Amino acid sequence: xxxxxxxxxxxxxxxxxxxxxxxxxxxxxxxxxxxxxxxxxxxxxxxxxxxxxxxxxxxxxxxxxxxxxxxxxxxxxxxxxxxxxxxxxxxxxxxxxxxxxxxxxxxxxxxxxxxxxxxxxxxxxxxxxxxxxxxxxxxxxxxxxxxxxxxxxxxxxxxxxxxxxxxxxxxxxxxxxxxxxxxxxxxxxxxxxxxxxxxxxxxxxxxxxxxxxxxxxxxxxxxxxxxxxxxxxxxxxxxxxxxxxxxxxxxxxxxxxxxxxxxxxxxxxxxxxxxxxxxxxxxxxxxxxxxxxxxxxxxxxxxxxxxxxxxxxxxxxxxxxxxxxxxxxxxxxxxxxxxxxxxxxxxxxxxxxxxxxxxxxxxxxxxxxx
Ligand SMILES: *Cc1c(COP(=O)(O)O)cnc(C)c1O
Numbered sequence: 001x002x003x004x005x006x007x008x009x010x011x012x013x014x015x016x017x018x019x020x021x022x023x024x025x026x027x028x029x030x031x032x033x034x035x036x037x038x039x040x041x042x043x044x045x046x047x048x049x050x051x052x053x054x055x056x057x058x059x060x061x062x063x064x065x066x067x068x069x070x071x072x073x074x075x076x077x078x079x080x081x082x083x084x085x086x087x088x089x090x091x092x093x094x095x096x097x098x099x100x101x102x103x104x105x106x107x108x109x110x111x112x113x114x115x116x117x118x119x120x121x122x123x124x125x126x127x128x129x130x131x132x133x134x135x136x137x138x139x140x141x142x143x144x145x146x147x148x149x150x151x152x153x154x155x156x157x158x159x160x161x162x163x164x165x166x167x168x169x170x171x172x173x174x175x176x177x178x179x180x181x182x183x184x185x186x187x188x189x190x191x192x193x194x195x196x197x198x199x200x201x202x203x204x205x206x207x208x209x210x211x212x213x214x215x216x217x218x219x220x221x222x223x224x225x226x227x228x229x230x231x232x233x234x235x236x237x238x239x240x241x242x243x244x245x246x247x248x249x250x251x252x253x254x255x256x257x258x259x260x261x262x263x264x265x266x267x268x269x270x271x272x273x274x275x276x277x278x279x280x281x282x283x284x285x286x287x288x289x290x291x292x293x294x295x296x297x298x299x300x301x302x303x304x305x306x307x308x309x310x311x312x313x314x315x316x317x318x319x320x321x322x323x324x325x326x327x328x329x330x331x332x333x334x335x336x337x338x339x340x341x342x343x344x345x346x347x348x349x350x351x352x353x354x355x356x357x358x359x360x361x362x363x364x365x366x367x368x369x370x
Contacts, residue, residue: 019122036329038340044278046229054263061259067254080212087238087239089256093223093238097121097124099252105125106129111133111157112148115136117165141311145179163194163197163200166196169196169301170302190218196227197222201283201304227279229275230261235265286342289342293308297368299369309338312337312365314365315363316334319365
């Protein structure tokens, strides 16, 4: 069907014909003996304190939430030492990304981001009527910041840097990001998507919040879905320049962040030590899995997130089937690779057993040198 026919047939915008539907990480069938490692979720149930905060909010479910999220805003403004005016909320940080695109782009305007990166970027850009400008990752699966600079045109309205990058887990170096930010024209907002920053235990992890004062076109997006384990509640936020923040609110989904989500987020910020322990346990498991795979000969992109990227190329689909037989669901990108979330010991052990079978079967996409 041509795009014109699509528009005529459906009564919808022609641009939507070019948009792939979002594929959710495969979910669990009840009772099946599989571990879901396809959506980068934390494997733990909510903390008791968070559960209690949610229960305390149930009596008010007949009421709309407070759009300004005053308690959460106070907590975040104190934590990041920023003016509360600069904090904007979304139903998950995926809505934050959407707000940035819709606040900055008119029809045909361009958004630059690395590729491969977060699946939602091309969908959100295209559905806004804007044009994706995808800049290939380097050979070691990192953002090619110089090439992203080169890609800037007079139609560029937004640049997204995903750090650590989903699905590769790779990070940009502080000095490279600073050089990049210094070179981007001040009129072009740069959004640093830090959905996984708590898992970055490199020697010099980038803290976007620390760069906000020096680079006025910089914004950061954070989420409670990953390290805070609240993916089901949908709450994310941006810290943006105040004027941009005001415009982001205009395009936000009204009442998009529920009162229960706000309560859970505030309580989580107050339980940071407990949550840090959970992140530390995931990191300990990631180190175990990575070193076991490396000992077995795998050479993988260096991950600083709660997932691994296996660029298996043409072996991807066969490898996914093998891993499913080992009882884990992963996220396939056919012909390119698969992303697998680091969870608890059992799921990770299944991954290691599955990976050993991939070596036996020769389904390693050339990643294993022996
Ligand atoms: C998971 C993720 C998000 C945010 O997810 P929400 O649940 O919408 O907060 C944002 N960016 C990237 C790169 C992600 O992987």
